[in-house]
Amino acid sequence: MTTDLSHYWMPFTANRQFKTKPRLINSAKGMHYLSSDGRSILDGTAGLWCVNAGHAHPKITEAIIAQAGTLDFAPPFQMSHSKAFEAASSLAAMAPAGLNRVFFCNSGSEAVDTALKMALAYHKLRGEPLRSRLIGRERGYHGVGFGGIAVGGIAGNRKYFGPTLAGVDHLRHPLNIERNAFSHGMPQHGAEIADEFEQRLLALHDPSTVAALIVEPVQGSTGVIIPPQGYLQKLRAVCDKYGILLIFDEVITGFGRLGTAFAADYFGVVPDIICCAKGLTNAAVPMGAVIASQQIHDSFMQAAPENGIEFYHGYTYSGHPLACAAAIATLDVYREEAMFERAARMSPVFEKAAHGLRGLPFVKDVRNLGLVCGIELESIPGKPAARAYEVFERCFWEQGVLIRTTGDIIALSPPLIIDEAQIQQLFDAIATVLKTLK
Ligand SMILES: Cc1ncc(COP(=O)(O)O)c(C=O)c1O
Numbered sequence: 001m002t003t004d005l006s007h008y009w010m011p012f013t014a015n016r017q018f019k020t021k022p023r024l025i026n027s028a029k030g031m032h033y034l035s036s037d038g039r040s041i042l043d044g045t046a047g048l049w050c051v052n053a054g055h056a057h058p059k060i061t062e063a064i065i066a067q068a069g070t071l072d073f074a075p076p077f078q079m080s081h082s083k084a085f086e087a088a089s090s091l092a093a094m095a096p097a098g099l100n101r102v103f104f105c106n107s108g109s110e111a112v113d114t115a116l117k118m119a120l121a122y123h124k125l126r127g128e129p130l131r132s133r134l135i136g137r138e139r140g141y142h143g144v145g146f147g148g149i150a151v152g153g154i155a156g157n158r159k160y161f162g163p164t165l166a167g168v169d170h171l172r173h174p175l176n177i178e179r180n181a182f183s184h185g186m187p188q189h190g191a192e193i194a195d196e197f198e199q200r201l202l203a204l205h206d207p208s209t210v211a212a213l214i215v216e217p218v219q220g221s222t223g224v225i226i227p228p229q230g231y232l233q234k235l236r237a238v239c240d241k242y243g244i245l246l247i248f249d250e251v252i253t254g255f256g257r258l259g260t261a262f263a264a265d266y267f268g269v270v271p272d273i274i275c276c277a278k279g280l281t282n283a284a285v286p287m288g289a290v291i292a293s294q295q296i297h298d299s300f301m302q303a304a305p306e307n308g309i310e311f312y313h314g315y316t317y318s319g320h321p322l323a324c325a326a327a328i329a330t331l332d333v334y335r336e337e338a339m340f341e342r343a344a345r346m347s348p349v350f351e352k353a354a355h356g357l358r359g360l361p362f363v364k365d366v367r368n369l370g371l372v373c374g375i376e377l378e379s380i381p382g383k384p385a386a387r388a389y390e391v392f393e394r395c396f397w398e399q400g401v402l403i404r405t406t407g408d409i410i411a412l413s414p415p416l417i418i419d420e421a422q423i424q425q426l427f428d429a430i431a432t433v434l435k436t437l438k
Contacts (some may be wrong), residue, residue, distance in 0.1 A: 041402050054415040
């Protein structure tokens with residue numbers, strides 16, 4: 001039977017191009033997909049930065065099946081079920097010390113919008129209503145809700161959708177290829193760009209008007225931007241100095257991507273709020289979460305009238321039973337199989353293989369941290385993104401390897417279970433294609 005491709009309007013996809021030669025996947029297990037034409041495809045992207053424990057982990061699958069047969073849904077407003085509390089406790093136990101109050105949603109975008117609303121409401125409840133300004137970063141990606149695109153910094157995601165939130169401003173991003181090209185791990189140069197937070201943005205707006213700064217500890221979707229040494233510490237210090245909340249969007253860095261539970265642990269910088277999603281359930285059921293400090297949570301509890309709702313926010317599917325069952329099982333798998341430690345052990349192997357691409361045609365930069373790598377290619381004049389797209393297509397069709405590209409940057413983020421031979425296969429496939437590009 002041929003599939004009718006006309007009705008599905010695909011997200012973030014060149015629909016017309018895709019439908020001329022569709023890339024369809026029929027099943028997945030561990031490190032591999034099975035494509036609709038029967039080929040085994042190595043997953044170099046953990047789906048979309050999300051299948052950290054590998055595909056179809058039996059413990060996660062079984063937990064979802066069992067939950068579907070026991071409790072399919074329970075209303076989340078003024079009602080709940082025990083798995084929601086269990087999932088929250090398990091996540092709080094994995095989070096950095098002091099971050100232990102969990103609000104559930106269904107995606108990274110919702111986690112971001114939830115965190116921004118939490119930050120705005122928090123200051124109002126504490127009697128600082130002037131703090132209504134949010135600061136994001138150029139090239140930041142915080143999902144596609146109106147809050148997320150307002151603090152995000154990708155022109156294509158913003159240009160059609162109006163002025164969005166008022167009062168948002170942006171820091172410059174810290175990518176500096178001229179000074180840091182081919183850095184192994186965190187770049188040495190550029191932490192001083194964090195100084196403009198205080199010297200430019202806070203000087204312009206006045207710190208007393210700023211509610212929160214939101215950053216991805218490692219910028220992922222916009223092409224893997226690794227923070228320079230000392231940069232995040234500087235942002236934390238300025239937030240502390242002026243009572244501004246620091247929000248880490250850990251939608252891609254959470255759950256072992258850098259070899260630690262969260263990037264906050266890797267960098268030794270603890271924010272006031274963490275947004276997460278993706279690896280929380282190994283992507284088997286959609287789920288996002290906001291992990292707030294107890295102090296933020298308690299401010300809400302203390303400010304609301306007795307028996308009153310403390311936070312006017314939530315989703316029909318907040319703490320959905322299937323998502324909670326998947327999250328509990330996933331977090332257990334990460335702990336029991338020591339997957340974050342495994343990712344940390346594999347990171348030097350991954351780094352070495354990644355930098356093996358240096359010197360190949362069109363390779364302008366390779367940057368890496370943990371099990372994340374960005375390979376920036378020189379663009380074809382007048383055809384931005386075309387060169388990387390060709391590598392993506394040829395890796396899929398000719399090499400049996402799934403990579404991801406954004407602009408002319410290849411972004412790799414394999415499942416944490418990848419082994420040495422598979423790391424080599426991934427980079428060999430890219431090298432083979434690069435060597436034959438015209
Ligand atoms: C840092 C970051 N925040 C938010 C999101 C949005 O998540 P979702 O697509 O689940 O809404 C993403 C997605 O890639 C992301 O990378």
